[in-house]
Amino acid sequence: MGICKTLIANKSLAGQRPPSLIIPGMIALAFLLVPLIAILADAPWGSFLTIISSPTALEALRISLIASVSAAGLVFVTGVPLAWILARDVLPGTRFWRALVIVPLLLPPVVSGVALLSAFGRRGLVGGWIYDLTGFQFPFSIAGVILAATFVALPFLVITVEGAIRSVDRDIEDAAAVDGASTRRIFQSITLPSIAPALVAGTVLAWARAVGEFGATITFAGNLEGSTQTMPLAVYTALESDRDSAIALSIMLLVVAVAILVALRSYYMPGRQRHNP
C-alpha cells in the first residue's frame, strides 16, 4: 500500500515538470554542491593519508564519534518523551514550551556555550553545586562535549518527532484506550511504531548537528587534543597554521559522516516499509 502510494505520487509528478519548481530547485542543489566540489578540488591529495592518519586526526575522530553518538542517544531518550509531552498538551502553555525548545536553534552556538558555562561550569548554577559535592566539572571533559552537543541537537529531534506524533490517528489511540490499554501501552504499541520514520529522521538530524557542533563546544568544553578536541575543533585549530591539514581533516569528517548516514539508511529502510504495510 505504501509502495503503491509512492508509485502513484511518482507518476503524477512525472507527468508535469513545471520549470518554476525545477529551476530554483536545481539552483539550490548546485548551491549545496559547489562548495563541496571546491573543497575537494582544494584538497592536498598528495599528503592526504599522512594527515588523516596523524594521532591528532584519529584522536579528534574518536572524540567526535563518542560524543556525537552519546549525544544522539541522550537526545533520543529525553527528546522523544518531551515531543510526546508537547504533542499531547500534557503541560499548560504548550505553545510557550514549544517556542522554548527552539531557542537553541536561534542562539549563536557560542552563546549556548556561555549559557552552559553559567549553568554547568564549576561556578555555575547547577555545576557549582555538583562541583562542591563531588569535585566533578563538565568543562574540559568529554562529558562537557556531550552536554554541549546534546543541548544544540535536542530541538532537531523534538520538532521532527512532535510533528509526527501530532499526525498519528487519535481514533486508533482512543479505541485502544476504550479497550483498556494504558497510556504507556498505547505509546509503545501504537504511537511509537507509527512514528518510526520520524524517530529515525530526528535522531539522524540530531546526530548530524552534534557531529558538526563547534561554537558551544569550544566555549563550554575547551579545546584539548585527546580529551575535548572534536573534528570541527581540530579543523579550526589546524586552520590557524596549516590550511592543507584543515581541508584534509574536513574531508575525513565528511566521508565518515556520510558513510555512517548511508549505513544507517540501508539498515533502517526495510524496517520502515514493514511498519507501513
Add this chain to the structure above:
Amino acid sequence: MMKLCAFCISLGIMMLAAANATHATGNQPDPAVAALPRTTITVSAAASLTDVFPIIAKAFNTRYPKLSVKFNFGGSNALVEQLRAGAPVDVLATASEPTMWAAVRGGWVSPKPSHFAKNTMVIATPAGNPAGITSLVGIQSPNVLTAVCAIEVPCGLATRRLFSVNNVSVTPVTRELDVRAVLGKVIADQVDAGIVYLTDARSAGKAVTTITIPADKNIRTTYLIATVIDSSKQQAAQAFIDYVRNSTSAQSILRTWGFAKP
C-alpha cells in the same frame, strides 16, 4: 598586465609615502597627510590590540580629522588568512614576527614591516588567586587547571617558549585559539590560571589577579605593522603606521596599556 601596473603604481605611492614619513617629525601633523582627502582606512589587528588600538585611532583622528580608522580584530594567523583571500584592508598589525613574515612572503603586505611594540607574559588567575599560585612552578601541579593558547597561534608559541625558558612542564586543560579566549576562561573562573600577555591581564582590571614573571625568566614578543599592497589608500595607511610608531601620544598610550618599547 593590469595587475602589474597596479603594483607599479602602488609601489610608487608607497615610496612617496615613505619619503613623506622621513621628514615628518612624529609629533607635528604632516601637512601632506593633513591634505589627504577624507577617507577611512581598515586595520586588521591582533586580538591583543583590541583595547589599545581604538584609543590610538581616536588620537590619530584628532590630529588628522579627515582620516578615520576602523578595525578588524582577530588571531594574527586568521588575519593573514583573510589577506590571502583578498580581504579589503589597508594595514596589518600582527602579534608575532612569523605571522607578519608569512604575509610578506605571500606578497600581501609591504616587504618592510615596522616594529612598534613589545609584550611579555604573565600568569592571570581569577580575582583573589583562589588556588594560591605564586609562580610558573606552581602551575605544574595536576590539581591546578591551566588554560593556554594553542601552539598554532602566536601566544601559544610564546607560551611554549616561556615554559621552556623556565624549564617547567605544564599540562593545560585547554588550548584556546586566541589569547582573549584564555583570559575569558580565567575571568569566568573556569580555570585556576591562564598564560596571557601582560597587556591582556591589565585590560581585565580587577577581574583577574596577575602573577608577574621575573624579567630574566620572561620572554618578549614583537608586534609588527605594515601596509597592505592591494590597498588603494597607501598614504593614509602609511600615515597611521608612522603615527603608531613615532608619535609620542601613540607610544605613551601603548606604555599605559603595558606594551614595551619596540
